[in-house]
Amino acid sequence: MNYPTLLFDVDDTLLNFQASEHQAIQKLFNQINRPLTSKAYQNYHQMNEGLWRRLERGEISRETLLNTRFQIFFSQYGLDVDGVAYEKQYRQFLSAGHDPIPNAVQLLNDLSHHHQLYIVTNGIAATQKRRLRESGMAKYITKMFVSETVGHPKPEPQFFDYVAESIDHFDKQQSLVVGDSLTSDILGAANYGLDSVWFNPAHQQNSTSTKPTYEIAELMELENIV
Template identity: 40%
Template sequence: MGTYRVLLLDADDTLLNFKATEDETVRRVLHTLSLPADDVVVSRYSAINHALWLAFERGEIDKETISSVRFVRLFEEFGFRADGVRAGALYREYLGESAILLPDALEVCRALSKTHRLYIITNGIFQSQHSRIRKSGLAQWVSGVFVSEEAGAQKPSAAYFDYVFAHLSGVERREALIVGDSLTSDIKGGVNAGVDTCWFNPACLARPAGIAPTYEIHALTELFQIV
């Protein structure tokens, strides 16, 4: 308790409501291209996108592949005659215009910024993430944003966190806490980097074997009890 000087906060589904943003953005892209935007199509896009991001975390593909193939695959599955690469470009453009926060995110960051140095750690697309963080109001409460594109590595790799700590002057790893919703990215990343972790688990999911966060919270306000 009280031993952490720096909080490394994940962006999507920890501070920003990625699910709501994704649904809104995908529907906008489909409407722009005069394609069906029903729940079945949007849900299938989400599944394709999620699988691609997991492959990215494992180091199997790069972000450019994610951006270029996710709509191509979606359109092929549904037989849509449209340019999937163009759809991907529209998605990135529209995504940066949306900034839907999760409950308490702004208030918690505002309060914690008075006592801690806050940084956002994200595997997201550089331009979109910086735009969303700025539009959400989070930027004024954080000291910086570390995007995997700049690091040349992604969560959960130790190399990503080596980059982060190389840019945190005078901060030892025992003085930092990683907060995130993803066991495979944030929590595993902390384990790989030798940094304490806090699993943000608002859905109260069962904790799987093999990955052990230092802490677990179900609401962001519970951070005050830890730090």
């Protein structure tokens, strides 16, 4: 085996976050009796992505992101909402979404026989645990590392320090990060001296200076690497 230790991202790597996010936002709009147009959803998605990128760069705190994003978003529609309350409601809706990326369960089942599988995610601990459990993936995972409990988000090296210190006999040369985010998963791996796999099913162009060790468009391609 080239990489007996595999560190998987969750959202849009193992689970379809886009589908879960859309369902959760739809339910929020249902509660305020407003239609969720494609433009409104795209506005939210872009705003949210921007906030998470700011978190990764250390520009805002997790608490600021979570407690203000819906207040900021709905203010565009003339609504003054309780950001904390809306975040709590959204979190409940989101945690119910656990559509797998194609072949994700089969891949984890195959790899679990000869590899140690770990989760490395910037998501919320309770949400990610429920989604992985209800998707049937949790049983293949040795341990989850969530930035909320680690105290640092990917791509910060402190996040990976915590991971390395928590895994017995951790070896950088035999560990591989698998994720969809160039600014989080791949950059974090590169900065820490870990090889990485960029999961890029949409064949997006890499316009960053961060280069993954490998790139795949389908999850099952990972079996040929590890």
